[in-house]
Amino acid sequence: MKKWLQEKLSCPECLHQESRLELEIQTEQADDVIEGQLTCTICGRGYPIHKGIAILLPEKSLPILTESKGYNSNGMLSSYLWSHYCDLLHDPDATDAYKVWSSCFRNTDGCALDIGCSVGRLSFELTRTHANVIGMDTSISFIRKARELMNQKQLQFDMIIEGQITEKQSIVFDNGWNYGNVDFIVADALALPFPQNTFSTVASVNILEKVPDPIKHLVGVNRVLDDQNAMFVFSDPFSWDEAFVDPEHWLSGQTEGRYACRGLETMGRLFAGEDGIFDPPLKVTAKQDVSWKIRKTENLWEHIHSQMMIGER
Numbered sequence: 001m002k003k004w005l006q007e008k009l010s011c012p013e014c015l016h017q018e019s020r021l022e023l024e025i026q027t028e029q030a031d032d033v034i035e036g037q038l039t040c041t042i043c044g045r046g047y048p049i050h051k052g053i054a055i056l057l058p059e060k061s062l063p064i065l066t067e068s069k070g071y072n073s074n075g076m077l078s079s080y081l082w083s084h085y086c087d088l089l090h091d092p093d094a095t096d097a098y099k100v101w102s103s104c105f106r107n108t109d110g111c112a113l114d115i116g117c118s119v120g121r122l123s124f125e126l127t128r129t130h131a132n133v134i135g136m137d138t139s140i141s142f143i144r145k146a147r148e149l150m151n152q153k154q155l156q157f158d159m160i161i162e163g164q165i166t167e168k169q170s171i172v173f174d175n176g177w178n179y180g181n182v183d184f185i186v187a188d189a190l191a192l193p194f195p196q197n198t199f200s201t202v203a204s205v206n207i208l209e210k211v212p213d214p215i216k217h218l219v220g221v222n223r224v225l226d227d228q229n230a231m232f233v234f235s236d237p238f239s240w241d242e243a244f245v246d247p248e249h250w251l252s253g254q255t256e257g258r259y260a261c262r263g264l265e266t267m268g269r270l271f272a273g274e275d276g277i278f279d280p281p282l283k284v285t286a287k288q289d290v291s292w293k294i295r296k297t298e299n300l301w302e303h304i305h306s307q308m309m310i311g312e313r
Contacts, residue, residue: 101203
C-alpha cells in the first residue's frame with residue numbers, strides 16, 4: 001500500500017463517524033508498505049496490509065477473501081485480463097470499451113475512485129487526468145494482479161484456449177500511465193472506506209447489477225463524491241440476476257411499481273435528485289452504449305452492451 005493512500009482512507013465499519021486510520025509499518029519498500037496494519041481510531045478494528053495489499057473489508061464481507069471460485073478463480077482472471085487489455089494486445093476480437101469509458105475523463109488536480117476495478121485498466125487510464133487514483137475490488141486475485149501490473153509495468157498471463165490448454169500473452173506498457181499516482185485495495189462497494197467528498201471522479205462500471213443493494217451503493221458513491229466540480233462515470237448492462245440481487249432491489253426491469261421501467265430511465269431520475277440519492281443532483285452530460293466482451297475460452301464469450309451515463313456537478 002502506497003503511503004499517500006493513508007490520508008484518503010477511513011474505517012469501513014465507522015462510515016458515519018469517518019474515522020481516520022493509523023498506520024503501523026512492519027516492512028516497507030520506498031513509498032510502499034509491504035507488511036503492516038491500519039487501525040481505526042474509533043472502534044479499534046485493525047485492517048491488515050499483506051504483500052502490499054490493504055484489505056479494508058467490513059467484518060461481514062471477510063468470507064469473500066477465502067473464496068477460490070468466482071472472481072478469485074484462475075479462469076476468471078484470464079477472462080478479465082483479456083477483457084481489459086485486449087486492444088493493447090492487438091487482438092482482432094478486441095473492443096474499444098476502455099478507450100470509450102476513459103475518453104470521458106477530464107483533467108483535474110483531484111483524486112479518482114474506480115469501484116470494481118478488477119485488473120485495473122480503467123484505474124490506469126484515470127492516472128492520465130487525475131493527481132491520485134484508487135482502484136478497489138473485493139477480489140484479492142484481481143487486486144494482486146493489478147498491483148503486479150503497476151509494479152512491473154507489463155502484462156504476462158496464460159490465456160485459456162480450452163480446458164487446461166493456454167497461450168502465453170505479454171505486453172510491455174508504454175502509454176503514459178502514471179504508476180506512482182495509482183494504488184489498489186481490497187474493499188466493498190457497499191462500504192466505501194473513504195471520508196465524504198474525497199473524490200472529484202468516481203467510476204462505477206458494470207457493478208450496479210452485481211451488488212446486493214444497488215441503492216446503498218449509489219448512496220455511498222454520493223457520500224464520497226465531491227459536492228462541486230465532480231463527475232460520476234456510470235455504466236451498466238442492467239442484466240439483473242436473482243443470484244446476485246433480490247428482485248425487490250432491482251432498479252429497473254420490474255413489471256410493476258416505481259421501477260417498472262428501463263435502467264437508464266431510473267438512473268436519469270436518480271441523477272436528477274429523486275429520493276435525495278444524489279445531493280447535489282448530477283447533470284447528465286453524456287449517454288452512450290459501450291460494447292464490451294468477456295473472453296472465457298476460445299469458443300465461449302460474453303458480448304455485453306453496457307449503457308453509460310455521465311453525471312456532473
